[in-house]
Amino acid sequence: MDSIMTWITVFAFFFALLLIYWRPKGLNEAIPAAIGAVIVIFCGTVTMENLLDISSKVSGAALTIISTLIMALVLESVGVFHWVAAHISERAKGSGIRLFCYTNLLCFLMTIFFNNDGSILITTPILLLIVNQFKLKKYQKLPYLISGALIATASSAPIGVSNIVNLIALKIINMDLYMHTAMMFVPSMIGLLFLFGMLLAVFYKDIPKVLPSVTISVLYDRFAHPLKTTSVWKSNKINARQIKWILVFVFLVRISIFIASYLGIPEVAVAIAGSVILLGWRWYYAKTKPYDVLLKAPWHILVFATGMYVVIYGLNNIGFSDYLIHQLSPYIGNDVFPSIFIMGSTVSILSNVFNNHPALMIGTMALTMINADPIILKSAYLASIIGSDIGSLLLPIGTLATLLWMHILKKHHEKISWSAYMKITFVVIPPTVVFTLFVLYYWMLLFFI
Numbered sequence: 001m002d003s004i005m006t007w008i009t010v011f012a013f014f015f016a017l018l019l020i021y022w023r024p025k026g027l028n029e030a031i032p033a034a035i036g037a038v039i040v041i042f043c044g045t046v047t048m049e050n051l052l053d054i055s056s057k058v059s060g061a062a063l064t065i066i067s068t069l070i071m072a073l074v075l076e077s078v079g080v081f082h083w084v085a086a087h088i089s090e091r092a093k094g095s096g097i098r099l100f101c102y103t104n105l106l107c108f109l110m111t112i113f114f115n116n117d118g119s120i121l122i123t124t125p126i127l128l129l130i131v132n133q134f135k136l137k138k139y140q141k142l143p144y145l146i147s148g149a150l151i152a153t154a155s156s157a158p159i160g161v162s163n164i165v166n167l168i169a170l171k172i173i174n175m176d177l178y179m180h181t182a183m184m185f186v187p188s189m190i191g192l193l194f195l196f197g198m199l200l201a202v203f204y205k206d207i208p209k210v211l212p213s214v215t216i217s218v219l220y221d222r223f224a225h226p227l228k229t230t231s232v233w234k235s236n237k238i239n240a241r242q243i244k245w246i247l248v249f250v251f252l253v254r255i256s257i258f259i260a261s262y263l264g265i266p267e268v269a270v271a272i273a274g275s276v277i278l279l280g281w282r283w284y285y286a287k288t289k290p291y292d293v294l295l296k297a298p299w300h301i302l303v304f305a306t307g308m309y310v311v312i313y314g315l316n317n318i319g320f321s322d323y324l325i326h327q328l329s330p331y332i333g334n335d336v337f338p339s340i341f342i343m344g345s346t347v348s349i350l351s352n353v354f355n356n357h358p359a360l361m362i363g364t365m366a367l368t369m370i371n372a373d374p375i376i377l378k379s380a381y382l383a384s385i386i387g388s389d390i391g392s393l394l395l396p397i398g399t400l401a402t403l404l405w406m407h408i409l410k411k412h413h414e415k416i417s418w419s420a421y422m423k424i425t426f427v428v429i430p431p432t433v434v435f436t437l438f439v440l441y442y443w444m445l446l447f448f449i
Contacts, residue, residue, distance in 0.1 A: 009043065055306070062306070151199075173368060336375075344391065348392065351399070364381060367380055
């Protein structure tokens with residue numbers, strides 16, 4: 001009976017992954033995750049007690065991410081991102097290199113202020129607008145589109161709140177958000193700068209050095225609304241001063257999430273409060289009720305995260321984590337250096353085989369079962385975040401954000417092949433992962449050991 005349960009659980013895992021990668025007829029990733037979860041529950045691998053534990057860990061993380069995406073939808077609907085796209089193009093002042101720097105900065109900030117999936121969802125159409133407005137050739141578009149996707153996804157490493165799987169993993173490892181940021185922010189930021197430098201070096205010959213002039217009004221007129229919300233900006237266009245105050249508010253909400261973590265207040269409460277205030281402001285200012293944004297909000301994230309975690313919990317219950325511990329325990333738990341590099345490499349490989357969501361969950365669960373010094377376990381966990389957020393970018397299937405990016409490109413008739421993508425990632429991602437792990441090791445030695 002146990003062997004049948006094991007095989008059914010393994011089948012549910014690979015069945016869910018296959019449908020998530022394949023996405024027949026645009027199938028939402030929440031559906032295969034939910035089907036896999038139902039299979040695992042009915043075969044008895046996951047108990048009711050397990051489900052209560054899963055709910056406590058997933059619900060807050062998912063609602064935090066949904067709330068930040070609602071804030072992004074509000075900003076899009078009142079023209080903030082139209083303004084950003086137009087002014088990025090203007091501030092480039094005809095320099096393709098300067099435009100490359102600004103677009104990557106935009107992708108970084110979007111992930112930091114919101115999250116990696118939201119960043120991809122919003123910035124990809126903005127980047128397409130910009131490169132098409134400048135009438136760049138296909139090979140000239142690649143630097144902006146590929147680097148934007150890599151930076152947007154990798155930028156979820158510095159702060160745990162920028163990625164739902166990071167938030168869930170924090171709950172599993174029982175680590176506070178502010179402590180994660182204190183240990184991780186500087187090493188991962190240095191790693192991101194290294195990645196940006198690698199991308200600039202690889203793409204330098206293809207980046208146009210001189211761009212044709214373009215006006216803000218033309219960009220506004222030709223902007224295609226990436227999130228397909230009911231846009232009110234043309235009839236109630238907000239001015240630059242209002243946009244700046246909105247961005248300050250979003251920044252304060254982001255800071256408040258970390259303060260709440262430090263004070264022991266649920267981060268989700270701050271995120272929900274921020275989204276409600278922004279929705280209320282838009283209702284008052286633009287006379288637009290919040291239904292359009294609430295209907296467009298990605299509520300399926302809650303179903304997807306819960307479903308995937310149920311399936312992973314099932315794998316854990318049939319002994320996969322025990323197997324992983326057996327393989328890793330000779331190298332992890334005795335010293336910081338091997339713990340960081342073995343865990344970072346393992347999660348990088350698992351992420352590119354299974355996707356970073358299950359990879360990080362499995363790796364984090366395994367770490368909780370290793371009896372070792374807390375600081376060594378935290379170092380290994382942070383290394384697994386690097387593997388999950390940066391190492392996973394080697395293949396397009398490594399993250400849902402990259403799969404979403406490819407889907408958006410295809411929808412806009414700007415398809416980028418796997419070979420074109422991997423031609424870049426196989427050059428920039430491995431050295432970035434190794435470099436960032438080294439920085440993390442020395443950062444831990446200097447300040448935490």
